[in-house]
Amino acid sequence: VIRVCLVEDQTIVRQGLRSLLGLNPDIAIVAEASDGEEAVEVIEREKPDVILLDLRMPRLDGLGVLQRLRERGTSCPTLILTTFDDDTMLFEARASSL
Amino acid sequence: MLEERGLDFTAYLTWIVIAIPTVMWQLRDHTLTSPRTLVWMACYVAFIICFFLHGRHRVSIVAAQSVLAVVCCFLEPGGFQPVLLVIVAAQLAAQTLTIAIPWLLLQTIAVAFSSVKPGAALPVLLGFFGFELFGFFAVRIAIKEERARQQLAEANAELRVATELLEMNSRTAERLRIARDLHDLLGHHLAALSINLEVARHLTDGEARDQVEKSQAVTKLLLSDVRDVVSRLREDEPIDLTAALRSLGDVIQKPSLHLELESGLALKDPAMAQIALRAVQEIVTNSVRHSGARNLWLKLTSSAGTLSIESRDDGCGTDDVRFGNGLRGMRERVEEARGSMEVSSMRGAGFAVGVRLPL
Numbered sequence: 001v002i003r004v005c006l007v008e009d010q011t012i013v014r015q016g017l018r019s020l021l022g023l024n025p026d027i028a029i030v031a032e033a034s035d036g037e038e039a040v041e042v043i044e045r046e047k048p049d050v051i052l053l054d055l056r057m058p059r060l061d062g063l064g065v066l067q068r069l070r071e072r073g074t075s076c077p078t079l080i081l082t083t084f085d086d087d088t089m090l091f092e093a094r095a096s097s098l
Numbered sequence: 099m100l101e102e103r104g105l106d107f108t109a110y111l112t113w114i115v116i117a118i119p120t121v122m123w124q125l126r127d128h129t130l131t132s133p134r135t136l137v138w139m140a141c142y143v144a145f146i147i148c149f150f151l152h153g154r155h156r157v158s159i160v161a162a163q164s165v166l167a168v169v170c171c172f173l174e175p176g177g178f179q180p181v182l183l184v185i186v187a188a189q190l191a192a193q194t195l196t197i198a199i200p201w202l203l204l205q206t207i208a209v210a211f212s213s214v215k216p217g218a219a220l221p222v223l224l225g226f227f228g229f230e231l232f233g234f235f236a237v238r239i240a241i242k243e244e245r246a247r248q249q250l251a252e253a254n255a256e257l258r259v260a261t262e263l264l265e266m267n268s269r270t271a272e273r274l275r276i277a278r279d280l281h282d283l284l285g286h287h288l289a290a291l292s293i294n295l296e297v298a299r300h301l302t303d304g305e306a307r308d309q310v311e312k313s314q315a316v317t318k319l320l321l322s323d324v325r326d327v328v329s330r331l332r333e334d335e336p337i338d339l340t341a342a343l344r345s346l347g348d349v350i351q352k353p354s355l356h357l358e359l360e361s362g363l364a365l366k367d368p369a370m371a372q373i374a375l376r377a378v379q380e381i382v383t384n385s386v387r388h389s390g391a392r393n394l395w396l397k398l399t400s401s402a403g404t405l406s407i408e409s410r411d412d413g414c415g416t417d418d419v420r421f422g423n424g425l426r427g428m429r430e431r432v433e434e435a436r437g438s439m440e441v442s443s444m445r446g447a448g449f450a451v452g453v454r455l456p457l
Binding site: 010012013015016017019020023 | 286287289290293294296297300301
């Protein structure tokens with residue numbers, strides 16, 4: 001089973017993703033977070049296999065989460081979620097080599 | 099302008115009114131070619147020449163006129179010679195009171211005691227001095243009003259330009275706000291809709307699944323529409339400077355602004371539009387403040403990726419162009435934007451400024 005952490009501030013989007021991933025029996029959502037601070041906390045606790053990460057979030061954005069995790073030596077494969085093609089943010093995410 | 103021509107005309111009339119009676123008396127007395135009269139004529143002509151030279155070396159030329167006026171009064175007592183003293187007084191209007199008043203008093207005393215019978219010296223002195231003060235203060239008030247008018251014109255120009263820039267900025271801010279709202283509200287809901295439809299597609303089959311797939315296609319279309327609108331709103335809208343420049347012309351009365359604008363001249367970069375507008379404002383302010391010009395011609399054209407602003411006025415001009423704060427600030431802004439600026443002027447040939455900005 002692939003253990004997934006879902007980080008997304010919009011509740012309806014998060015619910016939709018949860019239903020979608022729930023269709024696949026090989027995927028288990030082990031944690032959810034609606035902002036960056038919360039995300040760092042649950043990721044460190046749960047150590048998921050994959051993170052689904054929204055970039056734009058209150059308190060700490062997606063890039064901030066990645067930086068925070070790297071500083072603390074936690075590395076985890078991450079899929080970036082964006083509603084629109086926010087090119088600059090994506091490039092920054094890649095430049096962070098995460 | 100009519101007022102200035104009127105003033106010139108009055109000056110010529112004054113020279114004639116002073117000269118004619120004196121010459122007539124000399125003719126009558128057959129002394130027109132006497133050494134005394136010839137010296138008077140020379141002094142009188144010298145006075146007039148000095149009057150027209152006045153602009154160049156202010157104080158020394160006026161001092162020369164003062165001496166010449168006293169000599170003329172001495173050589174030809176009677177007639178209208180003392181009017182020359184009033185002309186000197188008028189030219190001293192730009193000086194401070196502590197310089198002008200003793201100066202006027204001194205020249206009047208010189209005239210009163212050299213060319214009037216001893217008994218009449220005091221009343222004549224007071225009379226002349228009164229006229230001189232009148233001339234002095236009249237011109238002083240006129241200068242003050244002219245300065246106030248210039249300051250008003252400058253303030254108006256500044257206000258107009260600031261308003262235009264503010265409008266430009268608030269239009270941009272408003273567009274960005276709409277873009278952000280569209281992105282945040284519509285975007286998220288459409289994304290959620292799209293995900294939910296994907297779930298529904300997995301849970302259905304047959305005809306229901308076809309319907310869901312159609313809905314998914316529509317959702318994708320909607321998403322890309324919103325995305326297009328958002329990115330279009332975020333692009334800079336080309337800025338047309340025409341309206342801003344014309345309204346600047348409306349608030350300036352002297353010099354009158356003659357605009358020649360290339361049709362369809364629009365600037366993509368708001369920062370460049372701002373620099374261009376500020377440059378024009380500086381050109382106008384400079385002309386209002388220093389040139390005394392009646393007309394200011396302004397031409398804006400664009401070619402080969404360059405915006406050029408050409409201006410010239412028909413003011414006094416100068417052989418010695420000095421960069422004050424205004425022109426220096428303008429050159430700094432233009433050069434910062436990788437543009438160039440040159441200024442050319444000659445005494446009596448107006449003032450010209452050329453600015454080139456990369457588009």
